[in-house]
Amino acid sequence: MKTEVFYLLICLGVVTALTRKQEALEQNRRKVALPTLQKKQPPTREVLKEYEDEEELSDQCPEPNGYFPDAEQCDKYYDCRDGRPIEKLCPDGLVFNDFSPQHEKCDLPFGIDCTKRPKLQKPQPSPHCPRMHGYFAHEDPRICNTFYYCVEGKFNMITCPEGLVFSEKTGICNWPDEAQKKGCGSRELFNFTCPKVDESVAATHPRYPDTEDCQYFYVCVNGEIPRRSGCKLGQAFDERTGKCDWARKIPECKDWYKGQLTDEELDALENPPPKPKPSGGHGRRKGAKPPA
Template identity: 30%
Template sequence: MTLGRSWSYTIALLASVAVVSCAQVDDPCKIKSRVVADDKYCDKYWECENGQAVQYDCPNGLVFAGKHRGVTEGCDYPWRSNYCEYPKVQINPPIGAEHCDWLYGIFGHETSCTRYWTCWNGTATEQLCIGGLLYNENAHSCDWPENVDGCQKHPLCNEDPNGNVPLGKSCNRYWQCQGGYPRLQRCPAMLVFDRRSLRCVVPPTDECEIITTTSPPQEEEENLKPGQHKRPTTEYPNGQPGSQRIRN
């Protein structure tokens, strides 16, 4: 008899908790945006439709960021702006694809420290860090080599960790390795980089008979700052970003 009363009390308590939890979610039909975050799960949200609150899931790997925010459907990568902090969690399990831990996200390369993958609806696009940077999995972006665990030495500096390396066909720019880390450098005015002596000299050289006055190609000129990475133009397959929303 006592066990029966205890069991009934437990059921009543759980029901009460469920009601309180539901009550914590603002009614999206009573606010201007018509969209609110779920109170427990950061990859779910509620939207007002025909006067009723309807729950939706963010695309796999993304979390709710707010109406008109994020990369698609009001959802964004979990690490941006602390969109998924404790005690909230992602309830939906990852759906893996080739090179992608989730259908949407940015992930490290399996064999290269200078490359990474951007995944959009399970389609992986290979990206390259430039300007002497390496991919930092903790920051989800390209970063200075000394900030990247496990990839301290850059392939450009394999032969000489403190030497100079030519930069493509440029006559006045080159890589300067410092302890295995490359830094983009430019020769002083009126000098050119000599590929044989690996230093700046007075022209002409075998490759540069006159001083270059035109700007080098954009890919040589670009030198990203730490924490930045080039936004891929192919990040969104089939044109504009977007995918069919998942309704619960």
């Protein structure tokens, strides 16, 4: 009987021992397999969004702090603080000037390169102002010397000095040949063409009178490009000298200002009163010592 019990205990022990060994092997197998299963597990939506946000921040904020232009829109920029961008827009008609990340500056578009980011916000037009801010040409393309200066959608009409036209490229008045505004060239405006001359004369930029206005004349730059210029009030262009002089001294222009200025006014222009000497002091020479 004892022998049978002994054999039974041995058998039970063997079974128990084998079961524990298998358990240990199974646990080890699971430990090895767990990292593999974790690697194969797809990322959650939260993880993916975090990666997308980080990629977006790196595009909009090249540096953690500063002001940076949008890649596509010239009047949009980003105010970056600790790598987080705040999207901003310039006032309508102005664009972001990206000359320095340390400065937040919106400017008129003249002189700012927007070729790589040509998009702009939707215009907010008003009478004579295609956008709220800026310099804009007259609606009639035949009117070359008048333009509008718009601020907050309100306009001021400005006329260029005689002989100049508004340049849409620079936003200022310029010579017709430099403004290059269609229909506003020297030939269309003045009905004047520079006479053909040899190279030596052309190099002197010859001058020619305006046959319809004694006060004005044309300068032919390099003998080819006409630019209309003028003499000051009371004077006229003297073709013989190529200079301005008092109109009453030039036979063909002596009566030019009749009906515009009286003889007394012309006398005052030709003979201005001497400038008064500065008051005070005793006229000592500079650096002279005062009397002891």
